[in-house]
Amino acid sequence: MEIDVKSLHPLEVKVLKNTEGELAAEKLVKNLSFNIGQCNQVFSWLSVKNLIKEKKRIKKIQYELTDLGKEYQEKGTPEELIVKTLKEKGSMTIPELSSYLGLENKDVGSAYGRLAKVGILSMGEGKKVFLNTSHGGWPSIVRTLLNRANESGFLEESELSDEQKEVISEISKKRGASASPFRLTEREEVIYEVTPEGRKVKEILKEKGITGEEIGAVTPEILSSGEWKGNAFREYNINIPPSRVLLGRKNPYGEFLEEVKNKLVSLGFEEFDGPLVETEFWNSDALFMPQFHSARDIHDVYHIKKPEYAKQIEQPFLDQVAQTHENGWKTGSRGWRYSFDRQFTRRLILRSQGTVLSAKTLPRAKVPGKYFGIVRCFRYDRVDATHLSDFYQTEGIVLGEEVNLRTLLGLLKMFAEEVAGAQEVMYVPGYFPFTEPSVEVHIKHQELGWFELGGSGIFRPEVTQPLGVEVPVLAWGLGIDRMALMSLGLNDLRELFSYDIESVRLRRRKH
Amino acid sequence: MPKIEVIEDTLYQLVGKRFDEEELISILTSAKAELDSRVPEEGLLKIELNDTNRPDLWSATGLARHLRIFLSAKLPTYNFFSTKEESKDWGNRTVEVDTTLKSIRPYITAFAVSGKSIDEPMLKDIIQSQEKLCWNYGRKRKSIAMGIYRSDLITYPVKYFAAEPDKTKFLPLGFEKELTLREILTQHPKGVEFGYIVENFHRFPFLTDAHGGVLSLPPIINSARIGAVQVGDSELFIELTGTDYPSLLHATSIMACDLADSGFTILPVKTIYPYDTPYGREVVTPFYFQDPITLDLGDASKLLGVEITPEEAKKNVTRLGCKASLKDNFITVTPPEYRNDFLHPVDIIEDIMIGRGMETFQPIMPTEFTVGRLTREEEFARKVKEIMIGLGFQEMIYSYLGSRKDFIDSMGIPEDRVIRIENPMTEKYEYVRNSILPNLLCSESVSANAVYPHHIFEIGKIVYPEPAQNYGTDTRNYLGFLSSDRNVGFNEANSLVSAVFFYLSRDYALEETSDPRFIRGRAAEIVYNGKNVGIFGEIHPRVLENWGIQMPCTGCEIDLDKLLEE
Missing domain, CATH: 1.10.10.10 (Winged helix-like DNA-binding domain superfamily/Winged helix DNA-binding domain)
Incomplete structure (x- = not known):
C-alpha cells in the first residue's frame, strides 16, 4: 500500500524522523517531550498504517x-x-x-x-x-x-x-x-520497530523535507504575528472523506412543481388558486356533472362535517347552472332533465378536482386568456403506492376565438414537448363529463415509455354559457406525478409527502 | 369507470374479425376504451370503458356491436322497438303496476326472450351487463335495478305492487328458508348491501305473477324459484325497476339489443300504470324514446378546425351507429336505440371527430398572445422560501389530512377549531389541518435517527372554521418551521423570526401568549399591522411527550396572507 505522507499526523512524522532503532514510550517522552497519551496514540496510528510493528514486550516493575x-x-x-x-x-x-x-x-x-x-x-x-x-x-x-x-x-x-x-x-x-x-x-x-514500509516513508519525509513542525491551522494569531513567514505549511491529504454538512434546501418535489409552474408561466399562462373547502356547485354542478352522477356519491368526495352548507351561491350563476341542468337553459342542450337540488349544491366538500378552479376562473377570465393551477385536491381513496387522499393536480384553460380541436392538439403537443420532454405524441378520444370533444394525449417518454400525460377537451356550452362565457374554452389537465416520481427516483406516491427528515434531506433530482 | 371482462374468442366472433394486441388497443380508442390487461390462460381480456354516458359498451356484445359498425359502417336493424306512435305486439305479456308504487319506485320496464338455450359465456356476459348497468349507470341499483327470470314459470299479468315488509314472505335466491321482506334486509347479503334503498318506506316494492308466484323483491333479490336462471334455460323474462324513466328505458334497450345480437328473439311486454308517466299510462317495451338532434356543420367546422362536408359528416357518424339525414349545411342525427348520450349538438361533433379519425387532425399552435404570471401569494411564498433556505431550513411537503390524535389530541387544542370530514375513509385521514405545527412535529417524531440539528419548514395551506365567511371556513397560506436539537430555545427562534421579518421588510411586535402548545413565558405572538399574524416559541414538553419526542423543539407559524394585506 502506498502511503501518502500528507496523511501523516505531525506526531507520526516526528516519531519516524527522529528515532532510530527500537521505539518505546519512554524514549519518546525523553527525546521528543511527548506525553504518555500521545505516545500511545502515535503507536496505534503508525501500527494501523503498517509503518511500525510490535517487536517485543518487556515486563516492567515500577514503584509509584x-x-x-x-x-x-x-x-x-x-x-x-x-x-x-x-x-x-x-x-x-x-x-x-x-x-x-x-x-x-x-x-x-x-x-x-x-x-x-x-x-x-x-x-x-x-x-x-x-x-x-x-x-x-x-x-x-x-x-x-x-x-x-x-x-x-x-x-x-x-x-x-x-x-x-x-x-x-x-x-x-x-x-x-x-x-x-x-x-x-x-x-x-511494548517495544516497536520501524517496518520496511516505515523506512521508505522515512526516506520520503527526508526527501521532501517534512519535519512535523510545519504550520497546521492558520490562526488569526499566526497571521498577526507573521509567524508564518519563513515557515512551511503542512500539506493536507485532499482525499480524506469530507464530513457531512447540513444545509437548507428546497424539497425536490416542490422544486419540480415550481419548474412546471415556471414553464407554464413562460408559455403565457396565468396562475389561479382557491380555497380547499368548496361547494358541490363549483366542484361539479358548474361543470355540468348531473347531481345523480355516480362520481358524485358520498364515496367519492369528502364532505365537511360542520358547517354543512355554504350560505349562498353567487347569482346569476346559480340560476343559470340550475336551469342548464334541468332543461338546458339557452345553451341548446336538452339538459339532464331532473329537478336540480338547490340545497345539495351548497353542500361543503373538500375540492376533488382542479377543474373547480378552471370553472371559477371563467366568469372573470380575459379573452384571449390562458390560466393554470397546480392545486391540492382530495379523493376518497385508500392510500397506497398509487393513490393518495390528497395530492396535486395540474389543470388549466385557454379562452379565445381561435380555440378548436387543432389548437387543442397543438397545445397538448407543446405540453408534451416543453413540460414532459416527449419525443412522440399520440392523441386518442377521451371522456370527461364537462368537455366535448375530449382528447387524451399519450406520450413516449425517454425513460417511462408510453403513458397518458393528460386529458383535455373543449368545455361543453353547458359549462361555459351559464358562467357568462361565449367563446370556446379549452380545458386541460396534466398528470405530472409519474414524471415527478421518475425525476426523484421514487416509485411510491406517498414518498412525495414524506414525513421522514433524513429521506427528504438525501433526496435528489435525477436531472 | 367500469371495467369489463370479455372472452377474447367471443368478442372476435361477435365482431367477425380477429385483432392482434396492437390493433385491438388502437381500435378500442374509438370506444374510448383501454385494454387494461389480458389473462391468456383463460382467454380473457380486461377492458376499461371511460365514457360513463355509453353504458351500451359495457358488455362483450355491446362492445363488439360498436367495433363491428365502426369497421363496416353498416347499421344493424332492431325491429322490436315500440315508439310513441306504434306499439309492437305484446301478446298476453303485461305488467300491472299498483298505485302505491308511485312514491316508492314508480317505473318498471320488461321484455321476454326466447328461441335459444343460454350457455355459460352468454350467462356470464348477461350478468356482467346487468351488474355494470345497475351499479355504474343505475347508481348502485338506486335508479336502475334488473331482474332476470324463467319466463316459462310465469303466468301473466305480472303484478308490481308495494308489499307489507313484515307480513310478506318468500324464499330468496341462495337461501333455504323463507324470510319476510324485512328479514331479508338484515339476513340476506344482498339485503344488507342494498336494503338502504327501500328501508325507509312503509311498504317495499314487490313483484309476483298472476298467481302470486314471487319473482323478486326489487331492487334487492330474486326468488329462489322463478328468479333462478341457469345455463340451458331458453325462455327468459327481464324486468327493470327504477326512479328515472328515460335511463330505465335506455338500460332496457341495451339489454334487449345485447340479447338480440346473441341470437334471441325479443318479445315485447306492456306495462300498465294507474298514474301518468312521461311516456303515458301504457308503455310497451323495449321502447325507442330518443329524440333526433340537429347540428349546424358550420359549428362543427369551427370547433374541429377543419372544413366538414355534409356527406363526410354523415359517413363519420354512421361509423358510430347513428342514422343521419342532411339538409343544406345541417345534419340531423337519429341516435341508435342503445345510445342516449346526445344532449347537445356538440355531442355529434365528437362522433364526427372519432368517425373521421384523430390522425386526420393536424395540430397547430395557438397564436393569441397572453401574459403569464404567478399569483401574488406564490411569488411571496417563493420569497419566504428563499429566506428559510438561507437560514438553513429543509423544505418539507405534507399531506393536509390527518387523524384526531395528531391534529387535536397531541396538540392539546379544541376540536371545534379543526375542520372534520363527515365521511372519512379511515380515521387516519379524518381532519383537515388548521396548523402546520402538527405535521412538523410528526416529522420530528419519526426522525430521531436523522443527524441533528433538524431545521424544517413548509409553506402550505391550512383551513379553519370562520362563521363570517360564505363557506364558513377560511383557507390560508401559512409558513411553519421547526428546529430541534439539544440546545434550541426561545432566543434562537426569536432571531429567526426577526431575520424573516427583516428580509421581508416588515416591522412587527411581540406579545406574551399563554398558548398551551408552548412553554409559558418562552413563546410570543407576532403582531403585524395591529393584527396577530403568528406565534413562535419553545414547544411544551407535554406536547413533545404526546408525540414521543425526546429532543427540545422550537416552532413557529405565520399567516403569510396577513403579511400581504395592506
Whole structure:
C-alpha cells in the first residue's frame, strides 16, 4: 500500500524522523517531550498504517510514590525524624519519642527495629534509645529513592542498584499501599520497530523535507504575528472523506412543481388558486356533472362535517347552472332533465378536482386568456403506492376565438414537448363529463415509455354559457406525478409527502 | 369507470374479425376504451370503458356491436322497438303496476326472450351487463335495478305492487328458508348491501305473477324459484325497476339489443300504470324514446378546425351507429336505440371527430398572445422560501389530512377549531389541518435517527372554521418551521423570526401568549399591522411527550396572507 505522507499526523512524522532503532514510550517522552497519551496514540496510528510493528514486550516493575511517600519526602521519614530528635535532644524511651514526634508507638517501634538492625540505634539502660551514628546506611538510601521518585512520580526497577532494590522492596506494597511510601506495579511495555514500509516513508519525509513542525491551522494569531513567514505549511491529504454538512434546501418535489409552474408561466399562462373547502356547485354542478352522477356519491368526495352548507351561491350563476341542468337553459342542450337540488349544491366538500378552479376562473377570465393551477385536491381513496387522499393536480384553460380541436392538439403537443420532454405524441378520444370533444394525449417518454400525460377537451356550452362565457374554452389537465416520481427516483406516491427528515434531506433530482 | 371482462374468442366472433394486441388497443380508442390487461390462460381480456354516458359498451356484445359498425359502417336493424306512435305486439305479456308504487319506485320496464338455450359465456356476459348497468349507470341499483327470470314459470299479468315488509314472505335466491321482506334486509347479503334503498318506506316494492308466484323483491333479490336462471334455460323474462324513466328505458334497450345480437328473439311486454308517466299510462317495451338532434356543420367546422362536408359528416357518424339525414349545411342525427348520450349538438361533433379519425387532425399552435404570471401569494411564498433556505431550513411537503390524535389530541387544542370530514375513509385521514405545527412535529417524531440539528419548514395551506365567511371556513397560506436539537430555545427562534421579518421588510411586535402548545413565558405572538399574524416559541414538553419526542423543539407559524394585506 502506498502511503501518502500528507496523511501523516505531525506526531507520526516526528516519531519516524527522529528515532532510530527500537521505539518505546519512554524514549519518546525523553527525546521528543511527548506525553504518555500521545505516545500511545502515535503507536496505534503508525501500527494501523503498517509503518511500525510490535517487536517485543518487556515486563516492567515500577514503584509509584504514594501519598504517604510524598509526606515522607517532604517532612522526613520516621527513621530520619528519630535520628534527628535523638541527635538534638539526647536519648529517650520509645514512648517518649512517640509522644514527642506525634507518631504511633508501633510506627516508632518498627522504625527503631529497622535502624537497630543496621546498627544505627541501640537500646540502653532504662529502655532508652541511643544513637550510635547518624550517617549513611538505610535512611539515606530511602531518602535518595524518595527524592528521585518525587521528580517523576515513580521509579523504574531497572534503574535501581541492588542495594536500592533491596531497600525499596521493604517499604513498598502491591495493594493497600496507604501504609507504605511506595506502591509496586507491574506492567508490560511494548517495544516497536520501524517496518520496511516505515523506512521508505522515512526516506520520503527526508526527501521532501517534512519535519512535523510545519504550520497546521492558520490562526488569526499566526497571521498577526507573521509567524508564518519563513515557515512551511503542512500539506493536507485532499482525499480524506469530507464530513457531512447540513444545509437548507428546497424539497425536490416542490422544486419540480415550481419548474412546471415556471414553464407554464413562460408559455403565457396565468396562475389561479382557491380555497380547499368548496361547494358541490363549483366542484361539479358548474361543470355540468348531473347531481345523480355516480362520481358524485358520498364515496367519492369528502364532505365537511360542520358547517354543512355554504350560505349562498353567487347569482346569476346559480340560476343559470340550475336551469342548464334541468332543461338546458339557452345553451341548446336538452339538459339532464331532473329537478336540480338547490340545497345539495351548497353542500361543503373538500375540492376533488382542479377543474373547480378552471370553472371559477371563467366568469372573470380575459379573452384571449390562458390560466393554470397546480392545486391540492382530495379523493376518497385508500392510500397506497398509487393513490393518495390528497395530492396535486395540474389543470388549466385557454379562452379565445381561435380555440378548436387543432389548437387543442397543438397545445397538448407543446405540453408534451416543453413540460414532459416527449419525443412522440399520440392523441386518442377521451371522456370527461364537462368537455366535448375530449382528447387524451399519450406520450413516449425517454425513460417511462408510453403513458397518458393528460386529458383535455373543449368545455361543453353547458359549462361555459351559464358562467357568462361565449367563446370556446379549452380545458386541460396534466398528470405530472409519474414524471415527478421518475425525476426523484421514487416509485411510491406517498414518498412525495414524506414525513421522514433524513429521506427528504438525501433526496435528489435525477436531472 | 367500469371495467369489463370479455372472452377474447367471443368478442372476435361477435365482431367477425380477429385483432392482434396492437390493433385491438388502437381500435378500442374509438370506444374510448383501454385494454387494461389480458389473462391468456383463460382467454380473457380486461377492458376499461371511460365514457360513463355509453353504458351500451359495457358488455362483450355491446362492445363488439360498436367495433363491428365502426369497421363496416353498416347499421344493424332492431325491429322490436315500440315508439310513441306504434306499439309492437305484446301478446298476453303485461305488467300491472299498483298505485302505491308511485312514491316508492314508480317505473318498471320488461321484455321476454326466447328461441335459444343460454350457455355459460352468454350467462356470464348477461350478468356482467346487468351488474355494470345497475351499479355504474343505475347508481348502485338506486335508479336502475334488473331482474332476470324463467319466463316459462310465469303466468301473466305480472303484478308490481308495494308489499307489507313484515307480513310478506318468500324464499330468496341462495337461501333455504323463507324470510319476510324485512328479514331479508338484515339476513340476506344482498339485503344488507342494498336494503338502504327501500328501508325507509312503509311498504317495499314487490313483484309476483298472476298467481302470486314471487319473482323478486326489487331492487334487492330474486326468488329462489322463478328468479333462478341457469345455463340451458331458453325462455327468459327481464324486468327493470327504477326512479328515472328515460335511463330505465335506455338500460332496457341495451339489454334487449345485447340479447338480440346473441341470437334471441325479443318479445315485447306492456306495462300498465294507474298514474301518468312521461311516456303515458301504457308503455310497451323495449321502447325507442330518443329524440333526433340537429347540428349546424358550420359549428362543427369551427370547433374541429377543419372544413366538414355534409356527406363526410354523415359517413363519420354512421361509423358510430347513428342514422343521419342532411339538409343544406345541417345534419340531423337519429341516435341508435342503445345510445342516449346526445344532449347537445356538440355531442355529434365528437362522433364526427372519432368517425373521421384523430390522425386526420393536424395540430397547430395557438397564436393569441397572453401574459403569464404567478399569483401574488406564490411569488411571496417563493420569497419566504428563499429566506428559510438561507437560514438553513429543509423544505418539507405534507399531506393536509390527518387523524384526531395528531391534529387535536397531541396538540392539546379544541376540536371545534379543526375542520372534520363527515365521511372519512379511515380515521387516519379524518381532519383537515388548521396548523402546520402538527405535521412538523410528526416529522420530528419519526426522525430521531436523522443527524441533528433538524431545521424544517413548509409553506402550505391550512383551513379553519370562520362563521363570517360564505363557506364558513377560511383557507390560508401559512409558513411553519421547526428546529430541534439539544440546545434550541426561545432566543434562537426569536432571531429567526426577526431575520424573516427583516428580509421581508416588515416591522412587527411581540406579545406574551399563554398558548398551551408552548412553554409559558418562552413563546410570543407576532403582531403585524395591529393584527396577530403568528406565534413562535419553545414547544411544551407535554406536547413533545404526546408525540414521543425526546429532543427540545422550537416552532413557529405565520399567516403569510396577513403579511400581504395592506
